[in-house]
Each structure stands twice: as structure tokens, then as C-alpha cells.
Amino acid sequence: MNKFWNWVRNEDNRTLYLNGTIAEESWFDDDVTPAAFKAELLSGEGDITVWINSPGGDCVAASQIYSMLMDYKGAVTVKIDGIAASAASVIAMAGTTVLMAPTALMMVHNPLTVAMGDSEEMKKAIALLDEVKESIINAYEIKTGLSRARLSHLMDAETWLSAHKAVELGFADDLLFQAAGDPAPPQPESFAFSRRTVTNRLLNKLPREAEETEQKQPAKPLYERLQLLKF
Known part of the structure; x- marks a missing residue:
């Protein structure tokens, strides 16, 4: 059995x-992995701390872990020290308190799948993804209080959140480490960015000279235009 978790007492x-x-292997038709996780979760009492550094994975596994943590009797403190992306961000929503390192990131996006077959099979896959997305939004909505429409837009754009932005939007409650001193320093600018936004901003940075040259010549493919940019 592949275990992607580890308990420390x-x-x-x-x-x-x-x-x-x-869940490197799906939890569909797998009674062993969920049962083992639940047994370890309920093997003790009291408050627990959950450290997350994960790019995501199986949405079914994430849903079960989320539900188990939400149903747990003690307080659940989630600490994100690296990344909580995709399915891992769903698990993070189960925290009574969610804390992020100043350097950590959270990412939300639409669910993905692989489908094969005729047009009817494709329609079924799309319908399934729509329902899975709605179930994910449920977890985000409970934690953040944001509207379902706004959460849907964030997922559509594959949005990456800095720690401060995650706190601002309600995905997290506070930072793991705060600057020392009194009074508290002003909050730095927070960031949320998506693939679309990054691409558009990069294209807007194309040198004017290059744009003027392109007006006189046939348009170049996008990948050649991006080569003109400096990062």
C-alpha cells in the first residue's frame, strides 16, 4: 500500500x-487506503497539526481526507510550508486554522481527467468534471465565504495565491511567521496570478521596436514572439 501521509506523535x-x-493510486474501489488513514487519524485524541507540501493528486482521496478532518473532534491546525495545490488545497480547507509560510503558495484550478470514446462519452466526461468542480467549490466556499461565481473564475484561470493573497481571500487565516516589532509593519502587496494573466502581461512587454518590425513583416508564431522577452 502506498502511503502519502505520515503521523508523528x-x-x-x-x-x-x-x-x-x-494517492499515487486512486482510492476508487480501494477500501484499504481510506480505512488505514481513518484508523490512524482516530487512534488518538486531542488537537492535531497537519503540515502540507503537495502538488495535489487524486480528488477522491482529497475529498475523503477533507471529510475525515472536518469530522474530527479536535482542532485541526493546517500549516502550509511549501505548496498546497489542486487537491491539496481542498484538504487545507479542513483546517480549523490555516497558516501559510510567507514563502508558500496555494493553487486552485479546474479538475482534470482523461476520456476516450465517442461524442457521448466526451459529454459524460464534461458533465462529470462539472459536478466534481461544484463539489470542490463547496469546500472553498465554506472556508472563504466567497461567492461560487468568483471561486469558479479563480479555478478557471488556474490561480496561484501568495500567502498574503490567500489570507486576503480567506483561503488561509494567517502567516506562520510574522515580522517582529511593534507596531506591526504594513502588509506587503499580495499577489494572485494565472497562466492567462502571465501570458498576457508577458506579451504586453514585447519591445516596441519588435512590434514595429512585426507590422512590416508577416506575424510570427507565438513561441517565436515569446523568445523576444527577457525574464
Whole structure:
């Protein structure tokens, strides 16, 4: 059995580490992995801490972990020290308190699948993805209080959130580490960016000289235009 989690016990509480891809093998038709996770979760009492550094993975596994943590009797403190992307961001929403390192990232996007068959099979796949998306929005909505329409737009754009932006939008409650000193320093600018936004901004940075040259010559493919940019 592949375990993508690890429990560590100490005198004060229990700590769960979720590192790497969630469920390398799907939890569909698999009673062993969910049962094992639940057994370890319920093997003790009291508050727990969940550290997350994961690019995501199986949405079914994420849904079950989310539900188990939401139903857990003790307080659940989620700490994101690297990345909580895709399915991992869903698990993070189960935290009673969600904290992010100043350097951490969170990413939300639409669910993905692989489909094969005729047009009817493709329609079924699209319908399935739509329903899965709605179920994911449920978790985001409960935590953030944002409208379903706004959450849907964030997912459509494959949005990456800095720690401050995640706090601003309600995906997280605070930062893991705060700057010392009194009074508190002003909050830095927060960032949310998507693939579309980045592409458009990069294209807007094309040198004017290059644009003038292109007006006199046939348009170049996008990949050749991007080669003109400096990062």
C-alpha cells in the first residue's frame, strides 16, 4: 500500500505530514487506503497539526481526507510550508486554522481527467468534471465565504495565491511567521496570478521596436514572439 501521509506523535499533540502527490493510486474501489488513514487519524485524541507540501493528486482521496478532518473532534491546525495545490488545497480547507509560510503558495484550478470514446462519452466526461468542480467549490466556499461565481473564475484561470493573497481571500487565516516589532509593519502587496494573466502581461512587454518590425513583416508564431522577452 502506498502511503502519502505520515503521523508523528509527541507529548503535546499529533502531527500529520502530507508530502508529495496525494494517492499515487486512486482510492476508487480501494477500501484499504481510506480505512488505514481513518484508523490512524482516530487512534488518538486531542488537537492535531497537519503540515502540507503537495502538488495535489487524486480528488477522491482529497475529498475523503477533507471529510475525515472536518469530522474530527479536535482542532485541526493546517500549516502550509511549501505548496498546497489542486487537491491539496481542498484538504487545507479542513483546517480549523490555516497558516501559510510567507514563502508558500496555494493553487486552485479546474479538475482534470482523461476520456476516450465517442461524442457521448466526451459529454459524460464534461458533465462529470462539472459536478466534481461544484463539489470542490463547496469546500472553498465554506472556508472563504466567497461567492461560487468568483471561486469558479479563480479555478478557471488556474490561480496561484501568495500567502498574503490567500489570507486576503480567506483561503488561509494567517502567516506562520510574522515580522517582529511593534507596531506591526504594513502588509506587503499580495499577489494572485494565472497562466492567462502571465501570458498576457508577458506579451504586453514585447519591445516596441519588435512590434514595429512585426507590422512590416508577416506575424510570427507565438513561441517565436515569446523568445523576444527577457525574464
